[in-house]
Amino acid sequence: MQGKMFKSTQEFAMFIDSHVAQTGLTHMEAVLKYCEENYIDPEDISSMINKQLKEKIAVNMMEENYLPKRATLDI
Numbered sequence: 001m002q003g004k005m006f007k008s009t010q011e012f013a014m015f016i017d018s019h020v021a022q023t024g025l026t027h028m029e030a031v032l033k034y035c036e037e038n039y040i041d042p043e044d045i046s047s048m049i050n051k052q053l054k055e056k057i058a059v060n061m062m063e064e065n066y067l068p069k070r071a072t073l074d075i
Contacts (some may be wrong), residue, residue: 009050
């Protein structure tokens with residue numbers, strides 16, 4: 001997960017998704033691990049987090065009870 005430059009937010013999200021699939025980490029943990037391994041302040045990477053990745057992080061946070069749960073519809 002070392003120092004890779006990303007051309008777009010979509011490319012970064014795909015990188016994080018693949019790391020989540022390989023390691024079993026949550027999306028938030030994967031982003032924080034990327035920041036830690038590359039000596040990046042998490043605030044500095046916020047511009048690389050697109051809407052889809054942000055939603056996945058929010059779901060992870062709700063599952064871990066860090067955020068209040070929202071009502072969902074079973075479809």
